[in-house]
Amino acid sequence: QVQLQESGPGLVKPSETLSLTCTVSGGPITNYYWSWIRQPAGKRLEWIGRIYNSGTANYNPSLESRVTMSMDTFKNHFSLRLRSVTAADTAVYYCARGPSYYDSRGYYLNSPFDYWGPGLLVTVSS
Amino acid sequence: EIVLTQTPLSLPVTPGEPASISCRSSQSLLDSDDGNIYLDWYLQKPGQSPHLLIYSLSYRASGVPDRFSGSGSDTDFTLKISRVEAEDVGIYYCMQRIELPSLTFGGGTKVEIK
Numbered sequence: 001q002v003q004l005q006e007s008g009p010g011l012v013k014p015s016e017t018l019s020l021t022c023t024v025s026g027g028p029i030t031n032y033y034w035s036w037i038r039q040p041a042g043k044r045l046e047w048i049g050r051i052y053n054s055g056t057a058n059y060n061p062s063l064e065s066r067v068t069m070s071m072d073t074f075k076n077h078f079s080l081r082l083r084s085v086t087a088a089d090t091a092v093y094y095c096a097r098g099p100s101y102y103d104s105r106g107y108y109l110n111s112p113f114d115y116w117g118p119g120l121l122v123t124v125s126s
Numbered sequence: 127e128i129v130l131t132q133t134p135l136s137l138p139v140t141p142g143e144p145a146s147i148s149c150r151s152s153q154s155l156l157d158s159d160d161g162n163i164y165l166d167w168y169l170q171k172p173g174q175s176p177h178l179l180i181y182s183l184s185y186r187a188s189g190v191p192d193r194f195s196g197s198g199s200d201t202d203f204t205l206k207i208s209r210v211e212a213e214d215v216g217i218y219y220c221m222q223r224i225e226l227p228s229l230t231f232g233g234g235t236k237v238e239i240k
Contacts, residue, residue: 045176045219045231058227061127094175099223110157110223112166112181119175 002027004095004117012089012124018082022095022117029053029076032101035113036069036080038091046091050099051078085124092119128153128222130232138240139214145207147235149220154200157224164224167196167205170234171216179218180205215239 008020022034036048049059051069059067063082071078082089096113103109129152139145155165163183168176178187180196183203193208207214220232 044233045221047229047231050227061228099226099229110162110164110226112178112187112221112223113168113176114178114187116175116177 002097002115004097004115006093006095006117006120008120008122010121010123012085012122013126014086014124015084018080018085018089018122018124020080020093020095020120020122021077022079023075023077024097025076029071029073029078031103032097033099034071034078035096035098037094037096037113038089039094039119040088040091048080048082048093087124090122090124092121094119127228128155128225128230130220130222130230132218132220132232132235134235135233136236136238138238139207139210140240141212142209145210145214145237147205147218147220147237149198149203149205149232151201151203151222153224155203155222155224156200163198163200164222165196165198165203166221166223167194168219168221169214169216170219171213174216176219210237210239212239 003025005023012018030053033050033052035050039045051057051071057069066083068081095117097115098113131150133148155163167180170176184196195206217234217236219234223229
């Protein structure tokens with residue numbers, strides 16, 4: 001059973017950088033895309049971006065100028081960095097597997113988010 | 127950006143009765159290359175992260191009871207619960223992934239027991 005766990009500081013000061021890590025257990029990190037998704041209190045879910053083990057990353061255009069994602073296949077984890085945060089970045093941050101993966105034949109398949117972490121509340125405040 | 131509009135915002139339900147949630151897309155979610163409709167449904171139970179219920183319009187995820195079903199056309203979608211149980215309370219979200227890597231979620235429908 002694949003499991004994901006977010007980790008990182010729960011409090012970040014305005015204008016600083018939010019850094020989170022998602023550790024994956026129970027399965028390989030390769031061949032899949034892995035995403036970060038956030039949810040401000042009372043608002044809808046917002047996809048932040050995804051990364052693949054080749055280092056390929058895609059970001060939500062609304063956040064692209066501030067976001068960097070990376071992956072460490074040896075440690076089976078991937079990370080999020082969000083720069084210049086403000087109170088509007090206060091949210092529960094989730095990591096999830098997907099969307100998309102490469103099957104055993106190397107075909108790219110569009111797939112949903114099938115595994116999620118429990119989420120981590122990050123508050124931006126001085 | 128594709129916008130997904132869910133209705134209703136809140137849905138009081140009676141156990142044993144059916145329930146239905148609507149999701150409307152601003153653009154077609156039909157992939158003309160493979161014929162799939164890339165619309166998924168997630169349930170976020172209180173205090174938990176979302177989990178997958180239905181993917182690609184009508185396929186139930188592993189372990190999802192058959193009282194849940196998904197249907198629809200290119201832009202209008204419905205999640206149905208044939209007989210609501212108390213454990214079905216939470217917020218239901220639709221999500222589109224036709225325009226990867228850009229994907230969006232609906233605003234959510236809160237299901238609660240009357």
